[in-house]
Amino acid sequence: MFRNNYDGDTVTFSPTGRLFQVEYALEAIKQGSxxxxxxxxxxxxxxxxxxxxxxxxxxxxxxxxCDEHMGLSLxxxxxxxxxxxxxxxxxxxxxxxxxxxxxxxVKAGHLLSDKAQKNTQSYGGRPYGVGLLLAGYDNSGAxxxxxxxxxxxxxxxxxxxxxxxxGAKTYLERVMEEYLKIETADELIKHGVExxxxxxxxxxxxxxxxxxxxxxxxxxxxxxxxxxxxxxx
Amino acid sequence: xxxxxxxxxxxxxxxxxxxxxxIANASSNxxxxxxxxxxxxxxxxxxxxKYNNGVIIAADGMGSYGSLLRFSNVNRLFVVGNSxxxxxxxxxxxxxxxxxxxxxxxxxxxxxxxxAESSEALLPSYVFEYLTSLMYQRRxxxxxxxxxxxxxxxxxxxxxxxxxxxxxxxxxxPSLATGFGAHMAIPLMRKLVDNDEDVKQIDLETAKKxxxxxxxxxxxxxxxxxxxxxxxxxxxxxxxxxQKLEVENMTWSFAKDIKGYGTQKV
Numbered sequence: 001m002f003r004n005n006y007d008g009d010t011v012t013f014s015p016t017g018r019l020f021q022v023e024y025a026l027e028a029i030k031q032g033s034x035x036x037x038x039x040x041x042x043x044x045x046x047x048x049x050x051x052x053x054x055x056x057x058x059x060x061x062x063x064x065x066c067d068e069h070m071g072l073s074l075x076x077x078x079x080x081x082x083x084x085x086x087x088x089x090x091x092x093x094x095x096x097x098x099x100x101x102x103x104x105x106v107k108a109g110h111l112l113s114d115k116a117q118k119n120t121q122s123y124g125g126r127p128y129g130v131g132l133l134l135a136g137y138d139n140s141g142a143x144x145x146x147x148x149x150x151x152x153x154x155x156x157x158x159x160x161x162x163x164x165x166x167g168a169k170t171y172l173e174r175v176m177e178e179y180l181k182i183e184t185a186d187e188l189i190k191h192g193v194e195x196x197x198x199x200x201x202x203x204x205x206x207x208x209x210x211x212x213x214x215x216x217x218x219x220x221x222x223x224x225x226x227x228x229x230x231x232x233x
Numbered sequence: 234x235x236x237x238x239x240x241x242x243x244x245x246x247x248x249x250x251x252x253x254x255x256i257a258n259a260s261s262n263x264x265x266x267x268x269x270x271x272x273x274x275x276x277x278x279x280x281x282x283k284y285n286n287g288v289i290i291a292a293d294g295m296g297s298y299g300s301l302l303r304f305s306n307v308n309r310l311f312v313v314g315n316s317x318x319x320x321x322x323x324x325x326x327x328x329x330x331x332x333x334x335x336x337x338x339x340x341x342x343x344x345x346x347x348x349a350e351s352s353e354a355l356l357p358s359y360v361f362e363y364l365t366s367l368m369y370q371r372r373x374x375x376x377x378x379x380x381x382x383x384x385x386x387x388x389x390x391x392x393x394x395x396x397x398x399x400x401x402x403x404x405x406x407p408s409l410a411t412g413f414g415a416h417m418a419i420p421l422m423r424k425l426v427d428n429d430e431d432v433k434q435i436d437l438e439t440a441k442k443x444x445x446x447x448x449x450x451x452x453x454x455x456x457x458x459x460x461x462x463x464x465x466x467x468x469x470x471x472x473x474x475x476q477k478l479e480v481e482n483m484t485w486s487f488a489k490d491i492k493g494y495g496t497q498k499v
Contacts, residue, residue: 100358100361106346
């Protein structure tokens with residue numbers, strides 16, 4: 001009784017027009033640890049909270065560089081993020097080799113969307129179980145994109161995905177006017193770290209679990225991990 | 234380049250055995266498939282130079298079938314996007330194939346691209362890199378596109394002028410020309426722009442006059458050239474201007490005084 005008959009695969013619509021498998025995939029993002037992205041006119045910052053399985057293990061990497069001008073952070077299934085970031089690396093590389101051109105963020109977003117969308121309309125497959133925050137600086141300036149496995153890609157001023165990300169989102173909404181005008185990367189990072197703090201429950205930020213990345217005008221995509229994040233703690 | 238394999242430098246016969254003449258005398262009957270061996274309908278020189286506010290490029294309208302001047306109205310300058318002109322010499326069928334690829338490239342750039350008319354528009358360097366990859370890939374398949382190409386344009390407020398040919402060889406210079414132009418137009422243009430510093434002193438009027446002079450000299454001395462030609466100006470401020478012109482102010486009156494080949498007086 002009351003069993004859901006419409007969530008067996010991605011090719012089945014429910015009577016109300018929903019794709020349950022896709023919605024379950026979106027749930028997988030909420031299981032992942034939080035990551036925050038925000039941008040000013042000149043820079044984009046990604047801040048991520050890394051998690052470890054137990055005290056003996058390392059912390060799962062959350063931020064991946066795709067090209068000199070582009071990178072992403074993830075929440076959800078890490079293997080799916082590897083597949084998608086590898087695809088983006090290829091596309092960046094292709095654009096660079098064939099056209100001597102940096103792949104634009106808008107184009108990268110569309111490419112990811114199209115790739116994810118294919119997985120939601122054929123039998124046998126599954127949607128990607130990962131959400132991505134895409135950061136980059138291209139010919140049209142700084143961009144921050146949020147990718148969802150449903151195929152939605154949105155361009156935003158600030159975004160947060162993952163467990164308890166609502167806290168960070170609320171903070172970013174509150175101080176948006178402030179960080180949009182920021183001129184230096186360091187200032188923007190501080191806002192990012194502050195936002196991430198609003199997503200914490202038990203743990204505190206440390207050199208082990210904090211990961212930061214910046215990209216912007218005259219600044220290639222750079223990742224700060226371990227000791228390098230001390231100034232921002 | 235001499236395309237006769239017998240005149241290429243070879244390892245000694247003593248060392249490697251005699252050259253297999255079947256290779257040079259290959260026909261489509263003897264081999265299952267064969268790629269382009271020579272150009273058929275050809276376009277002659279493309280000439281181009283930088284000036285202080287942009288670039289000028291010109292090419293005549295002749296499509297020759299060997300020594301027969303078969304087609305007299307062939308356009309060999311192609312506008313790509315709003316800051317690039319591609320000038321092509323060599324085989325006309327290969328040129329038309331490249332023309333189509335350039336059109337496809339513009340269509341593809343518009344796809345999923347909200348900034349296609351502004352910050353993500355096609356730039357000369359993109360077009361050139363694409364053509365360079367294409368030419369080198371085709372020569373590596375032993376199936377070259379039999380052309381020499383000049384890409385002219387303006388990018389980031391700076392002049393862009395580069396050359397690529399059927400072998401994938403590429404280079405850049407304040408003045409560039411293909412074919413006969415490389416022998417006769419470049420010496421004339423280099424009187425004005427010998428290096429990048431000189432470009433600043435040359436205004437549009439001076440540069441245009443130099444290009445017109447080059448086209449005139451080429452019409453005098455290149456047996457595969459025509460009187461009518463296209464000229465494109467890519468200006469930093471006013472963009473691309475493509476015009477049709479004719480060689481004018483030629484000097485032929487001296488010809489009546491030339492008689493015989495030596496001793497003849499009448």
